Every structure is written in C-alpha cells, then in structure tokens.
Amino acid sequence: MALSRLLLLFMVASELRDAETKPIEFVCNKGARRAINIVAELESALSECYGSTTLPTPVQLPCTELHVASWENRSDQEKRGDIIASLKLLVESVKVFKAQSQPGCAASLLQRLENNINNYLLILTQLQLSGPAVSPGLSCVPRSTQSLSTVLLNYNQLISGKLERFVINLEDRCNSN
Numbered sequence: 397m398a399l400s401r402l403l404l405l406f407m408v409a410s411e412l413r414d415a416e417t418k419p420i421e422f423v424c425n426k427g428a429r430r431a432i433n434i435v436a437e438l439e440s441a442l443s444e445c446y447g448s449t450t451l452p453t454p455v456q457l458p459c460t461e462l463h464v465a466s467w468e469n470r471s472d473q474e475k476r477g478d479i480i481a482s483l484k485l486l487v488e489s490v491k492v493f494k495a496q497s498q499p500g501c502a503a504s505l506l507q508r509l510e511n512n513i514n515n516y517l518l519i520l521t522q523l524q525l526s527g528p529a530v531s532p533g534l535s536c537v538p539r540s541t542q543s544l545s546t547v548l549l550n551y552n553q554l555i556s557g558k559l560e561r562f563v564i565n566l567e568d569r570c571n572s573n
Contacts, residue, residue, distance in 0.1 A: 441505055452542070458538075
C-alpha cells in the first residue's frame with residue numbers, strides 16, 4: 397500500500413513538473429489534469445478524520461456557478477480571471493484558518509488543499525493567452541461554510557466545472573504546439 401502511494405506521488409509529481417514547465421501541456425494532457433486533481437483523495441482522507449469535518453472558523457467558498465451561455469461568451473482572459481479569483485479567495489481563506497488552527501487531521505487536509513490550489517494558480521498564471529490582460533474578478537458573491545466536506549465539494553465543482561470547460565476550450569492549441 398505504501399509503495400503504491402509512493403509510486404502515485406512520483407507519477408503526480410512528474411506530471412505536475414511537466415505541466416508547470418509548459419502550462420499548455422496541462423491543457424493538452426487530460427491525464428496530467430486528472431493527476432493534479434486530488435479532491436477524491438482528500439475526500440477519502442476526510443472520511444478518516446473523525447470529528448474534524450466542522451471547522452472552527454468559516455472558509456470562503458470559490459465561485460462555482462456556471463451559466464453556460466454567458467460563460468461561453470466571455471474571453472479566455474475573463475474566464476481565467478474568474479477561475480484565478482475563485483482559487484485565490486479559497487486559498488486565502490484556507491491560510492487564515494491554518495494560522496488559527498491546531499495541528500490535526502483537518503489542518504493537514506487543508507495544507508494539502510492549499511498546495512493543490514497553488515499548483516493550479518501557478519499553471520493558470522503561466523498559461524499564455526492572446527488578448528488583453530484582464531484583472532481577476534469573482535463572478536459571484538462568495539459564500540462561506542464551516543464544513544470541510546462542503547469546501548472540498550465546491551473546490552471540486554470549480555475544478556471539474558469552470559476549469560475543465562476553460563481547458564477544453566483551449567484544446568485547439570494542442571495540435572499547433
């Protein structure tokens with residue numbers, strides 16, 4: 397079991413290293429995108445955190461609502477800005493919680509979540525897009541929760557919804573690289 401986890405960690409790290417050096421590889425390699433998404437792993441680990449699923453302070457949730465027609469009418473820069481703003485909101489909220497919390501299962505999971513969010517932020521900020529730069533902005537009024545499972549659910553919705561739709565829209569660049 398430990399050997400298989402080590403092998404999985406090595407595979408994720410090697411895929412992530414490739415994605416970080418060439419963010420377009422993240423776009424073009426669905427396996428790399430799947431490898432970086434650790435939400436299922438975090439949810440599984442959360443089930444082993446007895447009594448740690450309620451956080452003592454609220455965590456801001458990312459904007460996951462997606463109105464497909466209006467989303468498709470936005471520029472790639474605007475879509476990326478929306479996703480980056482949502483990720484930054486969540487990562488800042490996680491950092492505040494970590495600063496106030498005691499070491500434990502929930503704190504450990506949130507550290508892993510913070511690292512994962514930072515990986516996505518690095519990839520998205522390094523991704524070359526045409527058009528004028530757009531300042532990141534939220535597309536919703538943020539909500540908050542004290543439920544760690546709700547945080548993970550919303551994060552997964554952001555990654556598998558907005559981010560995946562954004563990346564799929566960029567896949568036409570894969571053949572030209």
